[in-house]
Amino acid sequence: MNSEGVLHRIRRSEAANGLALISPPAIYAVLLLAAPLGLLFVYSFLTDGYLTILWEFTPQNYIDAWTDPLVRTVMLRSLWVAMLVTMVTVALAFPVAYFVSFHVKPSRKSMWLFLITIPFWTSYLIRVFLWKVILGFNGVVNSGLIGLGIIDEPLTFILYNVNSVVITLAHAYAPFAILPIFVALEKIDRSLLEAGQDLGESRMMTFWRVTLPLAMPGVIASVLIVFIPTIGDYVTPQLLGGPEGRMVANLIQLQYLRLDNYPAGSAIAISAMLMVTAISLVFLFLNRRFLRGPK
Amino acid sequence: MTGGRLFKIYAIAYLVFLYAPIMLLPIFAFNDGTIISFPLQGFTTKWFEAMFGNATLHKAVKNSLIIASSSAVLATCLGIFTARAVTRYNFPAKGGIVGLVMLPLVLPEIIVAVSLFGVLLGLGIPLSIWTVILGHVLICTPYTVAILNSAFQSLDRSLEEAAYDLGESRWSTFRLIILPLVAPGIVSSLLISFTISLDEFIIAFFLAGTEPTLPVYIFSQFRFPQAVPVIMALGTLLVLLSIVLLAVAEYFRRRGIAKSGGKDTGGFL
Amino acid sequence: MTTSAPPLSKVSEAERAARKPLIELENIQKYYGDYHALRGITATIRQGEFFSLLGPSGCGKTTLLRTIAGFEDVSSGVLRIDGRSMDGVPANRRPTNMVFQSYAIFPHLTVEQNVGFGLRRDPRSRADKDRAVQEALEMVGLKGYGKRAAHAMSGGQRQRVALARALILKPKVLLLDEPLSALDKKMREQMQVELIKLQRQVGITFILVTHDQEEALVMSDRIAVMFEGQIAQLDDPETLYRLPRSRQVADFIGTMNFLPATIATTTVDGFDVEVAGLGNCHIAARQSPGAATGEVSVGFRPETLTLLYEGQTATDRESPGVIEEVVYYGDMTYYDVRLDGVAAPVRLSMRNVFGRPVLDRGTRTRVAWSPGALVLFR
Numbered sequence: 001m002n003s004e005g006v007l008h009r010i011r012r013s014e015a016a017n018g019l020a021l022i023s024p025p026a027i028y029a030v031l032l033l034a035a036p037l038g039l040l041f042v043y044s045f046l047t048d049g050y051l052t053i054l055w056e057f058t059p060q061n062y063i064d065a066w067t068d069p070l071v072r073t074v075m076l077r078s079l080w081v082a083m084l085v086t087m088v089t090v091a092l093a094f095p096v097a098y099f100v101s102f103h104v105k106p107s108r109k110s111m112w113l114f115l116i117t118i119p120f121w122t123s124y125l126i127r128v129f130l131w132k133v134i135l136g137f138n139g140v141v142n143s144g145l146i147g148l149g150i151i152d153e154p155l156t157f158i159l160y161n162v163n164s165v166v167i168t169l170a171h172a173y174a175p176f177a178i179l180p181i182f183v184a185l186e187k188i189d190r191s192l193l194e195a196g197q198d199l200g201e202s203r204m205m206t207f208w209r210v211t212l213p214l215a216m217p218g219v220i221a222s223v224l225i226v227f228i229p230t231i232g233d234y235v236t237p238q239l240l241g242g243p244e245g246r247m248v249a250n251l252i253q254l255q256y257l258r259l260d261n262y263p264a265g266s267a268i269a270i271s272a273m274l275m276v277t278a279i280s281l282v283f284l285f286l287n288r289r290f291l292r293g294p295k
Numbered sequence: 296m297t298g299g300r301l302f303k304i305y306a307i308a309y310l311v312f313l314y315a316p317i318m319l320l321p322i323f324a325f326n327d328g329t330i331i332s333f334p335l336q337g338f339t340t341k342w343f344e345a346m347f348g349n350a351t352l353h354k355a356v357k358n359s360l361i362i363a364s365s366s367a368v369l370a371t372c373l374g375i376f377t378a379r380a381v382t383r384y385n386f387p388a389k390g391g392i393v394g395l396v397m398l399p400l401v402l403p404e405i406i407v408a409v410s411l412f413g414v415l416l417g418l419g420i421p422l423s424i425w426t427v428i429l430g431h432v433l434i435c436t437p438y439t440v441a442i443l444n445s446a447f448q449s450l451d452r453s454l455e456e457a458a459y460d461l462g463e464s465r466w467s468t469f470r471l472i473i474l475p476l477v478a479p480g481i482v483s484s485l486l487i488s489f490t491i492s493l494d495e496f497i498i499a500f501f502l503a504g505t506e507p508t509l510p511v512y513i514f515s516q517f518r519f520p521q522a523v524p525v526i527m528a529l530g531t532l533l534v535l536l537s538i539v540l541l542a543v544a545e546y547f548r549r550r551g552i553a554k555s556g557g558k559d560t561g562g563f564l
Numbered sequence: 565m566t567t568s569a570p571p572l573s574k575v576s577e578a579e580r581a582a583r584k585p586l587i588e589l590e591n592i593q594k595y596y597g598d599y600h601a602l603r604g605i606t607a608t609i610r611q612g613e614f615f616s617l618l619g620p621s622g623c624g625k626t627t628l629l630r631t632i633a634g635f636e637d638v639s640s641g642v643l644r645i646d647g648r649s650m651d652g653v654p655a656n657r658r659p660t661n662m663v664f665q666s667y668a669i670f671p672h673l674t675v676e677q678n679v680g681f682g683l684r685r686d687p688r689s690r691a692d693k694d695r696a697v698q699e700a701l702e703m704v705g706l707k708g709y710g711k712r713a714a715h716a717m718s719g720g721q722r723q724r725v726a727l728a729r730a731l732i733l734k735p736k737v738l739l740l741d742e743p744l745s746a747l748d749k750k751m752r753e754q755m756q757v758e759l760i761k762l763q764r765q766v767g768i769t770f771i772l773v774t775h776d777q778e779e780a781l782v783m784s785d786r787i788a789v790m791f792e793g794q795i796a797q798l799d800d801p802e803t804l805y806r807l808p809r810s811r812q813v814a815d816f817i818g819t820m821n822f823l824p825a826t827i828a829t830t831t832v833d834g835f836d837v838e839v840a841g842l843g844n845c846h847i848a849a850r851q852s853p854g855a856a857t858g859e860v861s862v863g864f865r866p867e868t869l870t871l872l873y874e875g876q877t878a879t880d881r882e883s884p885g886v887i888e889e890v891v892y893y894g895d896m897t898y899y900d901v902r903l904d905g906v907a908a909p910v911r912l913s914m915r916n917v918f919g920r921p922v923l924d925r926g927t928r929t930r931v932a933w934s935p936g937a938l939v940l941f942r
Contacts, residue, residue, distance in 0.1 A: 232403020
């Protein structure tokens with residue numbers, strides 16, 4: 001075979017075509033995602049020299065980040081809030097997904113999904129702010145309750161703390177939780193449920209032994225898709241958290257934009273990322289175990 | 296069936312919970328009072344007038360529109376490349392490359408913002424609306440890939456082979472057959488990425504420099520209680536715009552599925 | 565074979581030999597990674613021939629067709645069309661057109677736009693092209709359907725659109741990838757006849773891929789039977805049916821009974837064979853397409869045996885047995901008969917004639933046969 005023929009074959013080969021086609025997005029992602037993340041990692045080991053960064057490698061930023069009580073509190077709080085939000089969101093979302101998948105006529109499913117999705121796409125910032133309006137000192141809840149004569153003094157425990165952050169985030173990510181569960185439920189072959197009942201199980205037990213296990217991949221996906229953005233959320237804790245509701249994103253922003261301490265900010269960011277990755281992996285592992293079925 | 300009814304009541308209550316905050320927007324946008332609380336003070340359109348007369352807001356809107364449309368076009372182009380490569384070819388490191396492109400979907404946005412911010416500052420690139428576009432393309436691309444993947448997937452491979460067999464080149468096959476058939480997917484991908492970019496805050500907050508986008512402007516106004524009613528008016532318009540964009544995107548998505556004879560699996564995500 | 569359609573496209577031996585070779589395949593090899601899909605295909609397909617590639621799924625028949633079309637590169641070997649090597653010639657530059665299994669009708673175009681799709685680069689005037697499209701539609705029986713949306717057409721109609729779209733370019737070869745598999749039985753039989761007529765009308769070489777042996781027998785001038793990437797036998801339908809070269813081919817095409825046999829002596833013109841249940845007989849050399857010695861098997865088609873009724877005698881040979889199973893088909897009855905001295909029953913088919921009763925299970929019977937109908941296998 002001559003070399004021209006070989007070249008021709010290579011040019012026409014599937015792998016070459018595929019790589020050529022995907023190279024623009026791949027190069028983009030490498031330059032603007034992989035490289036910056038790499039640099040973030042490098043930054044996290046450098047030394048802050050006030051307005052400049054000294055190229056002296058040190059693990060000090062991580063030691064600070066993991067020992068400083070303030071940072072540790074904020075990290076743990078982020079984790080706790082994200083887990084709480086995830087639990088609440090997924091628990092509230094499951095029945096809705098179940099309803100749309102099992103009780104809504106196929107022709108109307110799209111409409112329900114559309115209705116559920118709309119709020120997710122409408123100005124996140126304003127939605128968060130509206131919760132401040134609702135929960136605030138002079139807010140809708142307080143003025144409403146006072147107006148109805150139920151309370152005399154405005155409630156203060158609902159704003160500028162972890163409670164308000166959880167409520168707002170649970171609201172913000174609700175549609176995100178419904179869709180993966182819905183997709184998993186849709187995939188379940190309905191005859192499996194009939195088989196479950198045919199084999200003598202009650203409706204409840206069929207749900208417990210057939211539907212729920214089969215919907216598990218969707219639940220896990222929901223958990224991840226809520227948990228990941230929640231733990232890194234900036235706006236909600238900033239607007240509604242008050243001093244005791246701050247989360248890790250606020251800390252990163254503070255280090256970067258206020259204190260100009262990039263190495264410290266980077267170390268916190270990388271730590272947060274590791275935390276997210278670790279928890280995601282645990283869930284993915286659980287999912288795989290689940291799919292393989294109980295021993 | 297009583298179980299079904301219970302579920303339905305719950306689902307409707309859930310929808311009310313989802314929509315409740317948004318419902319407040321028009322109420323307070325037309326309320327003649329600076330403080331956002333009940334009872335209402337009377338009807339006014341002055342907040343809308345104030346909004347239309349605000350020069351900083353105009354600037355922010357203009358920036359946001361430039362950013363959103365550029366990001367939408369660029370992200371959709373990258374999405375087309377990715378979706379086409381994924382659905383049509385097998386190549387080495389396919390999973391890894393696609394994983395990297397889709398990574399922003401499972402990365403807290405603050406991380407994307409901070410890492411890009413670090414690189415741009417390190418390279419001495421001044422922050423502008425263009426740096427925001429770079430970031431927004433990154434986070435919009437995964438959504439466009441998801442939408443376009445399903446559009447390309449429903450294409451019968453033999454359609455392009457048939458066109459090629461009938462004498463067309465690879466490029467003209469793409470133009471005459473593939474593009475028209477995935478066009479609805481492209482439109483819906485453009486609209487979705489436009490919406491995402493228009494709404495995105497944290498990346499713009501880090502990368503916009505002195506050129507505020509609409510969300511950055513809105514965020515800055517939250518500090519001033521007297522500015523809040525204007526934000527309510529603005530929010531009302533934004534919600535309406537989002538609904539229109541989404542409805543159009545949904546229309547095109549469904550039309551695309553109908554056109555290629557596929558089955559509706561529902562939803563964008 | 566329950567139906568025997570008239571041999572519409574059969575041409576005389578002399579006429580066929582006179583046709584010149586159009587497609588020459590020389591030792592074509594195709595690998596997908598480690599998988600050896602085509603293992604040395606050598607064949608010649610002649611001008612104006614209706615040629616079929618027949619085999620079970622995964623035998624490489626579709627790969628071979630796609631290789632001829634130019635959708636797959638050959639790993640090694642030579643493919644020539646009309647004397648020209650096709651190495652490096654892409655599908656859009658080959659004088660071949662294809663009818664796809666899914667028909668691949670462009671859903672966003674009308675019927676006319678589909679049929680005229682390949683004429684885009686044609687230098688003829690718009691009016692001439694329109695005329696060509698109308699002629700092509702008329703040829704496939706879709707006159708007046710031109711303005712319809714393609715996705716609104718039925719399966720059979722789509723098939724016709726696909727045919728018109730390919731034939732309008734007057735290719736040297738029309739490739740058909742299981743074109744009838746998506747149609748129901750009645751429609752399929754109708755299209756078989758139409759395809760044969762169409763092929764004779766346009767005189768273009770047709771290469772048909774099918775897994776349906778009946779379809780191949782009905783439609784083809786010649787058939788290549790493929791197993792595991794190789795051509796097991798290439799012959800005209802009658803030879804293929806009467807003298808299959810191997811048990812595998814015999815099994816794939818129609819029904820064949822096998823009985824164990826031993827070659828007693830090899831003579832100048834054939835073999836003296838001891839066949840279980842049938843006894844000694846002489847089998848001519850031409851009835852042993854694959855050379856054989858020692859322990860062999862003897863095959864025969866169900867219709868070459870006749871059940872003898874009370875008082876009938878065989879014109880040639882006869883053997884006794886018991887009817888084990890009766891399968892009634894209306895026009896035919898299949899009998900499974902266990903010949904004396906043989907463990908497994910053989911199947912024979914009898915045309916049902918008015919006044920002749922269908923026999924019951926368990927009946928002792930005699931079976932008439934002739935050594936001329938036997939085929940010897942290794």
